[in-house]
Amino acid sequence: MPQNNALTYSGKTTLISGAAGGIGFALAKEFGELGMNVVIADIDEAALASAKMQLESLNINVLACKLDVTDFSQWQACVEQTIATFGMLHMLVNNAGVGGVPGKIEQADHDIWRWVIDVNLMGVVYGAQAAIPEIKRHGEGGWIVNVASMAGMMGVPYASSYSATKAAVVSMTESWAVELKSHNIQVSALCPAFVKTRIHESMRNKQDKYKSSTKSKEIAPADKDRYKKNFGQAAALVESGIAPELLAKRVVEALNSGQMYIFTHPNYKEVAGYRAVMIDKAFDDAQQSELVKHLIDDDIVSL
Template sequence: MRFDFEGKTALVTGAASGIGRAIALELGASGALVVISDLDAEACRSVVEEIAANGGNACVFAADVSDEDAMREAVEFAQRKGGDLHMAVNNAGIGGPSVPTGEYPAADWRRVIDINLNGVFYGMRWQIPALLRAGGGSIVNMSSILGSVGFAKAAPYVAAKHGLLGLTRTAAMEYAQQGVRVNAVGPAFINTPLLSANLSPETLEALAVMHPMGRIGTPEEVSGLTCFLLSNRASFITGSYHLVDGGYTAP
């Protein structure tokens, strides 16, 4: 499926690698001007070069999503570069240590919540007014299968992803009649550099068999759904949570 995003400007956080990179590449290939945002400016520039090599247009705004001022500045940067902001993907996130809830370090709890939940709010706080100024647009917030189920030793991550869904649905209701759509995507375990760098082949295999399809997903499989939700083909879809999970949550 090909999308037409000619004349549109998109902001993607956590876009230097993995799912965010795949989304940025697909948006760029579909004609959008893509603002690549991540902490790693050098890795962002590599994604910009990939998009340019395929005839697309992109630029870098390095930022920490847990900094509200940085999120405001990212939106203002996108508006300066593209005239308006039309689409946003709040994808940046971290995992945190694997510790039971009763032993979880408070500092690690705050860090995961700051990035995975507060960071989405900070993004939307400035993205929504920009989309309204543009006459409407679409936001996709990257949740997880853990937005709908629990997972041992991951309390802040699970809490953040559940909270993200409430935030998504509330904003969707508030702005539905003003042309702003807000949806969430919930990937299962996806083959990203972060996953492969931190887990052994044996652990990856064990994760794969937890999915009825018998494998983990690819970033491109998440990107395809995300870009659909951003597009006008999803014009009657808002406030929804869409899984890309290989059947993980089906049992």
């Protein structure tokens, strides 16, 4: 484990999406204070300008890029600006994300689902595609940090679009960690529980192209009351979460010890471990199955 964080990161460059506030801004500040050049990217131009001023006041080298993560061409432009300004790119933090709308799957608005998938999933894919060639190019290695969620480790009722996309981010991280190992690029999935951010207000930045073009199914009054209650509960949980600044320090700590999964809430170990318990039980069942138990001694095919 590196003993001096400043020596590890100083003079290198990080690009962080969704960095005008919350987790993204806290990470920008933390890595900037460790001597990194920081590129903050966000869809909210006013908040982005404010974040840039705050970081500059701390004598952090910062570049601000307007970025809609659902547009690959904007990712390419942001990476090009990064290289033009700082010469090299060493770290990508895919942080931008949205919470969606809680509700029953049979009443889900397709445009909301498309929005959540495009931001939380395709935004990560586009970021990786734009940034990884530049991180590979200089040969010094680097980092990819994909911000997932504890929801990526366990399904959350009435939040299936959010949970599904965050589970996909975890799975992509696992794939890329193997894929990029030979290039000395460390890939990690950040899976926090509740953090004091504005994720429950993410509708404020929903792009016009995701405005519903079809009529949603009628929602019963009782369901409307429950959804309102769910939003209120989510807001309360988010606002009672850990400070983004604490999370940022934990990210650095976990990167320094080479963690692929970065957990910030050890109290969720048993909850997340429930999946592992159920998987073990399912494999035990398969081993006893008269249909498939003969496969137990077959070689495992490495993909």
